[in-house]
Structure formats: structure tokens, C-alpha cells
Amino acid sequence: xxxxxxxxxxxxxxxxxxxxxxxxxxxxxxxxxxxAARYAADGAxxxxxxxxxxxxxxxxxxxxxxxxxxxxxxxxxxxxxGIRGVEDMHAALLAGADKVSLNSLAVRDPEILTExxxxxxxxxxxxxxxxxRVGGSSACPSGYxxxxxxxxxxxxxxxxxxxxxxxxxxxxEICLNAIDTDxxxxxxxxxxxxRISEAVPVPVIASGGAGAVRHLVDVFRQGGADAxxxxxxxxxxxxTCQGIKEGLRAAGIPVRGGTEVGHA
Amino acid sequence: xxxxxxxxxxxxxSVRLAFERLGAEPRVIARAEEWGGGRIVFPGVGSAxxxxxxxxxxxxxxxxxxxxxEGTPILGICLGMQLLLEGxxxxxxxxxxxLLPGRCKRFDSAKAPGAxxxxxxxxxxxxxxxxxxxxAGVPDNEAFYFVHSFFAPGNGAAAGWTDYCGERFxxxxxxxxxxxxxxxxxxSGAAGARVLRNFLAWEVR
Numbered sequence: 001x002x003x004x005x006x007x008x009x010x011x012x013x014x015x016x017x018x019x020x021x022x023x024x025x026x027x028x029x030x031x032x033x034x035x036a037a038r039y040a041a042d043g044a045x046x047x048x049x050x051x052x053x054x055x056x057x058x059x060x061x062x063x064x065x066x067x068x069x070x071x072x073x074x075x076x077x078x079x080x081x082g083i084r085g086v087e088d089m090h091a092a093l094l095a096g097a098d099k100v101s102l103n104s105l106a107v108r109d110p111e112i113l114t115e116x117x118x119x120x121x122x123x124x125x126x127x128x129x130x131x132x133r134v135g136g137s138s139a140c141p142s143g144y145x146x147x148x149x150x151x152x153x154x155x156x157x158x159x160x161x162x163x164x165x166x167x168x169x170x171x172x173e174i175c176l177n178a179i180d181t182d183x184x185x186x187x188x189x190x191x192x193x194x195r196i197s198e199a200v201p202v203p204v205i206a207s208g209g210a211g212a213v214r215h216l217v218d219v220f221r222q223g224g225a226d227a228x229x230x231x232x233x234x235x236x237x238x239x240t241c242q243g244i245k246e247g248l249r250a251a252g253i254p255v256r257g258g259t260e261v262g263h264a
Numbered sequence: 265x266x267x268x269x270x271x272x273x274x275x276x277x278s279v280r281l282a283f284e285r286l287g288a289e290p291r292v293i294a295r296a297e298e299w300g301g302g303r304i305v306f307p308g309v310g311s312a313x314x315x316x317x318x319x320x321x322x323x324x325x326x327x328x329x330x331x332x333x334e335g336t337p338i339l340g341i342c343l344g345m346q347l348l349l350e351g352x353x354x355x356x357x358x359x360x361x362x363l364l365p366g367r368c369k370r371f372d373s374a375k376a377p378g379a380x381x382x383x384x385x386x387x388x389x390x391x392x393x394x395x396x397x398x399x400a401g402v403p404d405n406e407a408f409y410f411v412h413s414f415f416a417p418g419n420g421a422a423a424g425w426t427d428y429c430g431e432r433f434x435x436x437x438x439x440x441x442x443x444x445x446x447x448x449x450x451x452s453g454a455a456g457a458r459v460l461r462n463f464l465a466w467e468v469r
Contacts, residue, residue: 002428003386003407040453045386071281076409076451096277098451121274121309123382123411173384201373201380226385256386256407261454 003254004220005045005227006241007205008234010035012081013052015062017235029235032065037072039234043241043257047077048101048175048229052150054082055104061088063095070096080128086115093120101175103128104148107155107162110169117170122202127171131159131192132179144192151179159192160199167200174200175229178208183232185211193223205229211237213247220253265302266464268292269327271318273343274309282450286461296323303463304331306444308343312368312414313355315343325361332363332442339463340444342412345437348444349421354414364421364439368414375430382413383428389435389447390425396436398443398462399424406455408435408447415446441468 010017010032017035018026029035036047049069051061061082069077079092080101089100089112106113106127116125130151131144139145144159163174176196178189188209197204203226206219216228233239245255266283270276270292283290283305293299306328308315319325328348331338340348351360352368371381386407391399410426415433418425423443424436436445443463449456 001388002383003388005385070277071284074282074285074451074457075453093275094277096275096281098278123309123384172382203380203384226380256453261402261406261458 001254003045003256004225004248005205006043006216006244006248006255007046007048007227007229008036008039008044008241009048009050009207009229009231011050011052011231012062012065015065018052027236033068033072035235036069036077039241040073040075043245044075045256046075046227047073049077049079050101051079051081058084060084061092063091066092066095066097078126080126085112086119089116089120089124093124099124099126099173101126101128102171103130106166106171107146107148107157110165113166113169113171115170117172122170122172125171126173126175127163127166128175128177129159129162129166130177130179131189133189133192142192142195144189147179160195163196163200167202171202173203173205175205175207181209182207184209185232185237187211187215188219188223188225188228190218190223193219193225197224197226203227213239213244213251216244216248217251217253220248265300266290266305267299267302268305268307269322269324269344270294271308271315271322271324273315273318274307276307278448279305279307279341279450282457282460283464286457286464288464294322296327299327301336303337303339304328305339305341306344306348307341308347309411310343311355312343312346312352312358312360315347316358316360319347328361328363332440335441335468337463337466337468338442338444339460340437340442341450342446342448345444345446346414346416348442349416349437352414363442364437364444366416366419366421366434366437368416370414371429371431373429379429381429382411383415384411385409386452387426387428387435387447392423392425396423396438396443397466398436398438398459400462401458402455408445408449408452408456410435410447412446
């Protein structure tokens with residue numbers, strides 16, 4: 001049985017993990033690779049490193065960090081932030097990343113999705129999408145607009161239409177981050193998650209808003225998500241990956257873990 | 265001594281690092297002549313057609329046949345597993361090495377509405393009733409990480425079974441000195457590491 005995935009996101013700012021609220025105000029919570037290794041040992045199914053400062057500073061993502069992560073981790077990981085083109089994708093994958101997340105760049109230059117999928121396979125190409133609730137209009141019939149640059153810049157594009165286009169162009173997975181709920185801990189945006197999950201034939205990762213195990217249960221059940229991304233729950237709120245998974249199992253959501261692999 | 269074959273089918277970094285985490289010192293070779301004996305890891309990501317072409321161009325097709333005939337332990341991973349079989353319907357039909365029986369087919373999402381292709385993520389693997397040495401210490405129905413669109417049928421060579429998209433397919437195949445997985449042990453946490461460790465210790469009888 002295909003299991004639902006628990007993904008831990010680490011926002012990296014100048015080489016350190018930070019956790020922000022609605023893209024404003026950040027607290028230092030540790031070294032990204034050390035934290036990722038702890039989460040992997042605790043049962044995280046995947047990790048995401050998002051280099052927040054790379055794109056603002058127009059530099060490539062931190063390849064030294066990617067290489068350290070590749071040495072330390074035995075589960076898949078994605079890197080995002082600071083990807084400026086196919087060469088940067090290639091460098092991140094060669095350093096050992098399993099997937100690369102494209103966000104603002106994909107909006108500005110959608111051809112990157114096609115080029116990336118052709119060069120490395122679509123399973124390496126994740127579309128990261130920030131969406132904001134705007135109310136239905138002719139430009140945004142789903143009621144959600146794609147925003148870029150950490151939510152500072154609206155694009156006028158409908159979130160569901162962009163998801164479909166991105167997958168047609170080569171994205172192999174979509175990580176949907178709901179700007180309105182990100183960092184607020186009141187639950188994921190279920191409606192847009194479900195609509196995108198139903199609209200595209202690739203896995204959808206829900207992001208933004210997790211503050212309790214029931215939020216994950218809801219986004220798997222009602223949102224149709226294939227994976228749920230958490231950050232502050234495990235960084236600062238005291239949850240463990242195993243604890244979250246026990247809660248998910250108790251609610252009937254199939255997840256990995258709970259058996260012991262022999263080390264003899 | 266463990267040697268990883270580089271035939272241009274994807275990135276071998278994570279496979280190499282997984283063996284290094286186990287204390288092995290894997291060698292990556294790009295031509296058959298560089299093989300100095302010992303266990304062979306045959307990974308791969310990408311399409312079957314370009315994978316077979318890359319194998320032939322480097323002489324690895326002959327190397328794998330010889331190694332299999334001599335009883336050298338061989339671990340196939342993902343596309344490597346598929347190329348060990350008789351063929352695949354990918355790329356309009358590709359003939360494989362035929363070291364084990366089976367032909368790969370594409371998942372048909374019409375068989376299971378809502379199922380997404382590629383099959384990506386963690387799925388459980390049943391070991392059947394004749395557990396292989398490479399499953400030592402791994403619980404039955406443990407989860408492993410998969411990323412693939414084509415699958416091998418669960419025939420007599422299957423050594424592990426997984427259900428997806430209306431199919432019960434071979435998550436692993438085995439025969440003689442070959443063990444091969446559709447999943448990525450190098451990305452499958454402690455369970456995957458245990459399979460790799462078992463491969464390093466495997467005494468083929």
C-alpha cells in the first residue's frame with residue numbers, strides 16, 4: 001500500500017535553519033544538516049531544504065550544504081531556493097539532492113520545467129507554488145492566485161490553472177504552500193489542496209498551516225494530499241515525527257514506521 | 265570490494281554515499297575493463313532505451329552476463345533491475361539482458377482511478393514465503409522508497425511484491441547471484457541500508 005508521506009521543511013537563512021511567521025520575523029533553530037539527520041532518524045519520510053537567502057541574494061543554493069546532507073541522509077531530500085537555471089539544477093542533483101524545487105523561476109520562465117524534466121527526469125522536478133486566497137474572479141476562477149517572491153508579488157495567475165500547466169510542462173510533483181495559513185498553525189488550506197490534487201496526475205504536497213496532528217489527518221482525508229509538509233510543529237512546538245505518525249496511524253492514515261529493522 | 269557501474273543513466277551520488285555510510289569503499293567505473301572483480305552494483309534512473317544503449321557502449325552488457333555466469337553477486341536497482349529482465353515496453357520496446365525472466369509494462373492509471381504515475385513514495389514490500397538472504401533482519405511488509413513508471417510482473421523470479429495502480433508487481437527479483445530491487449535501498453532509511461549491508465555480506469551458494 002502506498003503510504004502518505006510526512007515531509008519536514010527546513011528554511012535555511014545564511015546557513016542556519018530559521019522558522020518564520022508569514023515570511024516575517026525569523027528565529028534561529030539550528031544547523032540544517034544536523035537537524036535533518038535527526039528528523040530522518042525520527043521517521044521523517046523526506047526532507048526539504050529551502051534556501052531563503054539564496055534567491056534574494058541572486059546566488060546559487062549552498063552546494064556544500066547539499067553535499068553534507070547527501071552524506072548524512074538515507075531518505076530523499078529536495079532543495080529549493082536560488083535555482084537560476086538548468087545548470088544550477090544539475091549542480092544540486094550531482095551534489096546528491098533527489099529533487100529540485102522551482103518556484104518563482106518557474107513562473108517567470110516556465111520552460112525551465114520542460115528543460116529540467118528532459119535533462120533529469122520529471123521525478124526530479126518539483127513545482128513549489130505559493131498561493132493566496134483572493135476570492136473567485138474571471139482571472140482566478142479557483143479563488144486562489146499564485147504569488148512569488150515569498151508572497152510579495154502577485155502574478156495574476158490562477159493556482160489550479162498554473163498547476164495543470166506546470167505538470168504539462170514537466171513538473172513531477174507539486175508542493176502547494178498556502179500563504180494565508182503558513183506559520184499560523186490553524187490547519188492547511190483543504191479546499192485548494194483538494195482541487196489541485198484532483199486536477200493533476202502527479203503527487204501533491206500540502207504545505208502551510210500545520211499546528212496539530214488533526215490538521216494532517218484533515219489534509220490527507222479531505223485535501224487529498226499525498227504528502228504533508230511540517231516545519232514549526234517539529235522545530236519549535238515539541239512534536240516528534242514518530243508522535244505525529246502515531247497520531248496519523250491511530251486515525252487510520254497509512255504511514256511508514258512502527259517496525260524495527262534489525263541491526264545485527 | 266564493491267563496484268558501481270556508471271553508464272550514464274542518472275546520478276550515482278546517493279548510491280555511492282549509501283555504501284560509504286556502511287563503511288564500504290565503492291569504486292565507480294565507466295568502462296567494463298576497469299572492473300577488478302568483486303560485487304557489482306547496477307543502479308540507474310532514466311529510460312530503458314537509453315539505458316541499454318549506455319550499457320552496450322561501455323561493455324557493461326557483456327560484463328554483467330559474465331559476472332552472472334561466474335556467480336558474482338550483482339545488485340540491480342530501479343532501471344538496473346528492469347534491464348536485467350527480458351525487456352520493456354518502454355521507448356517502443358527494448359530488449360533487456362534477459363538474465364532473469366519478465367517484461368516491464370507501464371502503469372495504467374485507468375486501472376485505478378486517482379492513482380498517480382509515476383509511482384512515487386514509500387510503499388510496503390511483501391517478502392513471500394521463500395525469504396531471500398537480502399531480506400535478513402528486514403520485517404515483512406516494511407516500506408521502501410519507489411520512483412518509477414514501468415514495472416515488472418510478479419512472476420517466478422519475484423523476491424518481493426508491492427501493490428500499486430491495480431497491479432501486484434515485483435518490488436524485487438532474484439535468481440542465482442542476482443538480487444535486484446525496483447525500489448531505492450539507498451533512499452529507504454534503515455530498512456534500505458539493511459538490504460545494502462546484506463548484499464555486502466551475501467555468500468552466494
